[in-house]
Amino acid sequence: MKILLFAFLRETLGREAVELPDDAFPIxxxxxxxxxxxxxxxxxxELMADAxxxxxxxxxxxxxxxxxxxxxxxxFFPPMTGG
Amino acid sequence: MLQVRITQERxxxxxxxxxxxxxxxxxxxxxxxxxxxxxxxxxxLELEHxxxxxxxxxxxxxxxxxxxxxxxxxxxxxxxxxxEPGETIVWVGAASAHRAAAFNACxxxxxxxxxAAPFWKRERDRDGRWQWVEARDADLQRARRWGLGTSADExxxxxxDRDNAS
Numbered sequence: 001m002k003i004l005l006f007a008f009l010r011e012t013l014g015r016e017a018v019e020l021p022d023d024a025f026p027i028x029x030x031x032x033x034x035x036x037x038x039x040x041x042x043x044x045x046e047l048m049a050d051a052x053x054x055x056x057x058x059x060x061x062x063x064x065x066x067x068x069x070x071x072x073x074x075x076f077f078p079p080m081t082g083g
Numbered sequence: 084m085l086q087v088r089i090t091q092e093r094x095x096x097x098x099x100x101x102x103x104x105x106x107x108x109x110x111x112x113x114x115x116x117x118x119x120x121x122x123x124x125x126x127x128l129e130l131e132h133x134x135x136x137x138x139x140x141x142x143x144x145x146x147x148x149x150x151x152x153x154x155x156x157x158x159x160x161x162x163x164x165x166x167e168p169g170e171t172i173v174w175v176g177a178a179s180a181h182r183a184a185a186f187n188a189c190x191x192x193x194x195x196x197x198x199a200a201p202f203w204k205r206e207r208d209r210d211g212r213w214q215w216v217e218a219r220d221a222d223l224q225r226a227r228r229w230g231l232g233t234s235a236d237e238x239x240x241x242x243x244d245r246d247n248a249s
Contacts, residue, residue, distance in 0.1 A: 006203060007203035059139050077133065077201060079217075079218030081203050081215075082204070083197045
């Protein structure tokens with residue numbers, strides 16, 4: 001299952017998504033942060049643990065205690081800076 | 084009545100304003116906002132977004148605005164990709180029978196777009212170096228005036244919750 005990354009998360013890892021096996025799910029968002037962090041170096045791991053980095057499940061912002069199920073659309077991204 | 088469009092093309096704010104709600108003779112007030120790329124130390128701007136979620140969040144904020152004020156129409160057009168200083172980043176139009184609703188809705192949707200629509204900006208300085216723009220606390224404070232949460236996370240969730248409640 002693909003976990004989407006945007007902005008400087010994508011840039012730091014050098015990829016726009018991290019692929020995780022389906023059997024990693026269901027998983028809590030805080031645990032998923034750590035798992036996705038393992039795909040990169042220390043700088044990336046630190047970013048993934050940063051509380052300012054948001055998680056969206058099925059395009060809705062989710063808290064760290066939310067659960068991600070296999071098949072959900074999941075993304076991590078920095079605070080938004082549009083407009 | 085409520086429209087959102089994300090585009091890579093240059094935005095012509097004057098043309099959008101001219102066409103906006105022009106076929107509705109119940110409209111007595113149109114308020115529009117044009118957000119532009121500043122120059123100065125910045126030589127270029129690049130905007131990235133999360134397709135799908137971006138439209139969803141902006142639609143949710145317009146739905147929320149339409150429940151708060153009697154609107155006749157609302158439209159948001161937002162640019163993505165590479166921009167030069169002076170180009171339009173975002174255009175918001177709000178139309179209502181009387182001015183208060185249009186003024187309020189336009190500002191409300193912009194305040195929420197700043198903190199809850201998944202766009203990310205980076206700027207290129209005069210030496211060609213790119214740097215990501217950091218979220219501003221002032222934007223969060225502005226959003227809080229509408230009675231919302233204390234963090235971007237809460238505000239973003241709030242919009243969607245209101246959307247679901249309708």
